[in-house]
Amino acid sequence: MTSVSSATSPAAVPAPVKPEAPAKPEVHAEEKPAKRPYIFIDVLADWRIFDKSPQVDVNGIQIGALVTKAGNVNGLQLSGLANMGEGDCNGIKIAALANGIKGNFNGIQLAACGNNVEGAFNGVNVGVFNVTGDNSNGIQIGGIGAISDGDFRGISVAAWMAGAVGDFTGIGISGFGGASNCRFKGIQVSGALNFANNLSGIQIGAVNFTGEIDRLFDLREYYAKEKDPVTGRKALQGLNSNKVVPPDYGQGGNIGAEIGGINYLKGDFTGIQMGGLASGTTGTLNGLQISGIVNAAGCNSNCMQIGGIFNGTEGSSNSIQFGGVNYSDKRCVGSQVGIVNIANDLKGLQIGLYNYTNNLKGVQIGLANINKSNHLSFPIPVVNASF
Numbered sequence: 001m002t003s004v005s006s007a008t009s010p011a012a013v014p015a016p017v018k019p020e021a022p023a024k025p026e027v028h029a030e031e032k033p034a035k036r037p038y039i040f041i042d043v044l045a046d047w048r049i050f051d052k053s054p055q056v057d058v059n060g061i062q063i064g065a066l067v068t069k070a071g072n073v074n075g076l077q078l079s080g081l082a083n084m085g086e087g088d089c090n091g092i093k094i095a096a097l098a099n100g101i102k103g104n105f106n107g108i109q110l111a112a113c114g115n116n117v118e119g120a121f122n123g124v125n126v127g128v129f130n131v132t133g134d135n136s137n138g139i140q141i142g143g144i145g146a147i148s149d150g151d152f153r154g155i156s157v158a159a160w161m162a163g164a165v166g167d168f169t170g171i172g173i174s175g176f177g178g179a180s181n182c183r184f185k186g187i188q189v190s191g192a193l194n195f196a197n198n199l200s201g202i203q204i205g206a207v208n209f210t211g212e213i214d215r216l217f218d219l220r221e222y223y224a225k226e227k228d229p230v231t232g233r234k235a236l237q238g239l240n241s242n243k244v245v246p247p248d249y250g251q252g253g254n255i256g257a258e259i260g261g262i263n264y265l266k267g268d269f270t271g272i273q274m275g276g277l278a279s280g281t282t283g284t285l286n287g288l289q290i291s292g293i294v295n296a297a298g299c300n301s302n303c304m305q306i307g308g309i310f311n312g313t314e315g316s317s318n319s320i321q322f323g324g325v326n327y328s329d330k331r332c333v334g335s336q337v338g339i340v341n342i343a344n345d346l347k348g349l350q351i352g353l354y355n356y357t358n359n360l361k362g363v364q365i366g367l368a369n370i371n372k373s374n375h376l377s378f379p380i381p382v383v384n385a386s387f
Contacts, residue, residue, distance in 0.1 A: 055069055055070050055071040055086045055087075056070060056071055057070060057071045057072045057073070057074075057087070058070040058071075058072070058073045058074070058075060058077070059074045059075060060074075060075045060076075061075055061076045061078070062075070062076070062077045062078070062083075063078045063079070064078070064079040064080065064081075064083075065079070065080050066079065066080050066081045066082075067079055067080075067081050067082050067083075067084065068082075068083050068084065069083075069084040069085070069086070070084075070085055070086070070087075071085070071086045071087045072085070072086075072087035072088050072089070072103070073085050073087070073088075073089040073090070073091060073093075073101075074089075074090050074091055075090075075091045075092075076091055076092045076093075076094075077089075077091070077092070077093045077094070077095075077099075078093075078094050078095075079094075079095050079096070080095075080096050081095060081096055081097045081098075082095050082097050082098045082099065082100065083095045083098075083099045083100070084100050084101075085100065085101035085102065085103065086102055086103070087101075087102065087103045088101075088103035088104045088105070088106075088119070089101050089103065089104075089105045089106070089107065090105075090106045090107055091106075091107045091108075092107050092108045092109075092110075093105075093107070093108070093109045093110070093111075093115075094109075094110045094111075095110070095111045095112075096111070096112050097111060097112060097113050098111050098113045098114050098115065098116070098127070099111045099114075099115045099116070099127075100115075100116045100117075101116070101117050101118065101119070102118045102119070103118070103119045104117070104119035104120045104121070104122075104134070105117045105119065105120075105121050105122070105123065105132075106121075106122045106123055107122075107123045107124075108123055108124045108126075109123070109124070109125050109126065109127070109130075110126050110127070111126070111127040111128075112127070112128065113127060113128045113129070114127045114128055114129040114130060114131070115127045115129075115130045115131070116130075116131050116132075116133075117131070117132045117133060117134075118133040118134075119132075119133060119134050120132070120134040120135050120136070120150070121134070121135075121136040121137070121138065121148070122136070122137045122138055123138045123139075124138055124139045124140075124141075125138070125139070125140045125141070125142075125146065126141045126142075127141075127142060127143070128142060128143035128144050129142055129143070129144045129145045129146075130142045130145070130146045130147070130158075131145075131147050131148075131149070132147075132148045132149060132150070133149045133150070134148075134149065134150040135148070135150040135151045135152070135153075135166070136148040136150065136151070136152045136153070136154070136164070137152075137153045137154055138154045138155075139154055139155045139156075139157075140152075140154070140155070140156045140157070140158070140162070141157045141158070142156075142157070142158035142159070142160075142162070143158070143159055144158060144159055144160045144161075145158045145159075145160050145161040145162070146158040146161070146162045146163075147161060147162075147163055147164070147165075148163075148164040148165065148166070148168075149164075149165045149166075150164065150165060150166045151164060151166035151167045151168075151169070151182075152164035152166070152167070152168050152169070152170065153169045153170055154169075154170045154171075155170055155171045155172075155173075156168075156170070156171070156172045156173070156174075157172075157173045157174070158173075158174045158175070159174070159175040159176075160174065160175060160176045160177070161174055161176060161177045161178070161179065162174040162177075162178050162179075162190075163177070163178055163179030163180055163181075163195070164179075164180050164181065164182075165181045165182075166180075166181065166182050167180065167182045167183045167184075167185070168180035168182075168183070168184045168185070168186065168188075168196075169183075169184075169185045169186055170185075170186045170187075171186055171187045171189075172184075172186070172187070172188045172189070172190075173189045173190070174189070174190045174191070175190070175191045175192070176190065176191060176192045176193065177190055177192060177193040177194070177195065178190040178193070178194045178195070178203075178205070179194070179195040179196070180195070180196045180197065181197055182197050182198065183196070183197065183198040183199075183200065184196035184197075184198065184199050184200065184201060184203075184210075185200045185201050186201045186202075187201055187202045187204070188201070188202070188203045188204065188205070188208075189204045189205065190204070190205040190206075191205065191206065192205060192206050192207065193205060193206065193207050193208075193209070194207070194208045194209065194260070195209050195210075196209075196210045197210070197211065197212060198210070198254060198267075199254040199255070199256050199258075199265070199269075200254070200255050200256055201255075201256045201257075202256050202257045202258075202259070203256070203257070203258045203259070203260065203263075204259045204260060205260045206260055206261045206262070207260060207261060207262045207263075207264075208258040208259070208260045208262070208263045208264070208265075209264050209265075210254055210258070210264070210265040210266065210267070210269075211264070211265065211266025211267065211282075212266060253267070253268050253269075253270065254267055254268065254269045254270070254271070255269075255270050255271055256271045257271050257272040257273070257274070258271075258272070258273045258274070258275075258279070259272075259273075259274045259275075260274075260275060260276070261275060261276045261277050262275055262276075262277050262278050262279075263275045263278070263279040263280070263291075264278075264279075264280050264281075265280070265281045265282070265283075266281075266282045266283075267281070267282060267283045268281070268283035268284045268285075268286075268299075269281045269283065269284075269285050269286070269287070270286040270287055271286075271287045271288075272287050272288045272289075272290075273285075273287075273288070273289045273290070273291075273295075274288075274290045274291070275290070275291040275292070275295075276291070276292050277291065277292055277293050277294070278291050278293055278294040278295070278296070279291045279294075279295050279296070280294070280295070280296040280297070280298070281296070281297050281298055281299075282298035282299070283297075283298060283299045284297070284299045284300045284301075284302065284315070285297040285299075285300070285301045285302065285303050286302045286303055287303045288303050288304050288306075289301075289303060289304070289305045289306070289307070289311075290306045290307075291306075291307050291308065292307075292308045293307065293308050293309045293310070294307055294309060294310045294311075294312075295307040295310070295311045295312070295323070296310075296311075296312045296313075296314075297312070297313045297314065297315070297317075298314050298315075299314060299315045300313065300315035300316045300317075300318065301313040301315070301316070301317045301318065301319065301321075301328075302318045302319060303319050304319050304320045304321075304322070305317070305319075305320070305321045305322065305323065305326075306322045306323065307321075307322075307323035307324070308323065308324065309323060309324045309325065310323060310324060310325045310326075310327070311323040311325070311326045311327065311338075312326075312327045312328075312329075313327070313328045313329060313330075314329045314330075315329065315330050316328065316330045316331040316332070316333065317331070317332045317333070317334060317336075317343070318333045318334055319334045319335075320334050320335045320336075320337070321334075321335070321336045321337070321338070321341075322337045322338065323338050324338055324339050324340070325338060325339065325340045325341075325342075326338045326340070326341045326342070326343075326352075327342045327343075328342070328343040328344065329344060330344050330345065331343070331344065331345040331346075331347065332344075332345070332346050332347070332348060332350075332357075333347045333348055334348045334349075335348050335349045335350070335351070336348075336349070336350045336351070336352070336355075337350075337351045337352065338351075338352050339352055339353050339354070340352060340353065340354045340355075340356075341354070341355045341356070341366075342356045342357070343356075343357045344357065344358050344359075345357065345358060345359045346359065346360050346361065346362055346364075347361045347362055348362045349362055349363050349364075349365070350362075350363070350364045350365070350366065350369075351365045351366065352365075352366045353366055353367045353368065354366060354367065354368050354370075355368070355369045355370065355384075356370045357370070357371055357372070358371075358372045358373060359371075359372070359373045360373060360374075360384070360385075360386040361386065361387060362385070362386070362387070363383065363384070363385045364380075364383070364384040364385070365382070365383055366381075366382075367381060367382075368380075368381065369381065369382075369383070369384035370384075371384055371386055373386070374386065
């Protein structure tokens, strides 16, 4: 018997497949804004005003029937409504409604309504309301207001408010109010109110106020988000993040002149105060005070006070007081001439109907003269002297 063995061949083994190399990511060059032609005319509003991608730069002339928008601008922007810039601008912007730029501006802006520059400004701003977010140098003319959220050097003219959050150096003319949140150096003229933290110049207005005014006039509150960890003051964000709200200068020395209906100055003052109604300082006064009703010095008075009704000094009066009632809380070294004269310690001359002092080293001339240091219980008429 024969057996047949059938040999079976082994199954075929597939050859190993080499794994494919991962596909390399496509590298795209960074898309840069296309260069705009030297002269670019938008028939209607530029659709890019709604586009948040980087804006093209303009080097030349951009004209829009309604709105223009660009990155940096070097040249001329002209539109029927508004010109908008995402970067810096050097040139001229003219719009029927408004001009706005997020960077710095050097040149001339003309708009029927307003001009807004978030950065520094150097040039001329003409509009109903002009606002700059940093330091400004030049001329601002506003139908309503012209305000710089930094230092300002130049001429600012506005029907309502002309001022600066920082130092103001130059001439400010306004129908309602002129303001400087720090030092004012120059001339402030306003139909109603003038404010300054520190004065080195002349204020002419119905009411002139010099002192701490951070709460009265502080546009930086609109930009402030967080307090600076070092100063404790609110710090600005964005373009002005390296700045803080300016310190108070109101208690320092002030030099110049205040001319108005009411003059009030917090701190020491050297100069002239002329008020139709009243003039006053909280510190030492050196110079001249003239008012129709009241003159007051919160500390020493080293000046002539001429008041229609009252002259007062909380410290010592070291000059002449001439008015209806003259009062020196401490010492009067000089003269008091009026209807009623009162000095705690008099070294000089009192001339009036009623003269009073606790200690006399001088002469009293009047209807009733009282010197408490002579221990008399009745006034001495006509002349009283003690040396």
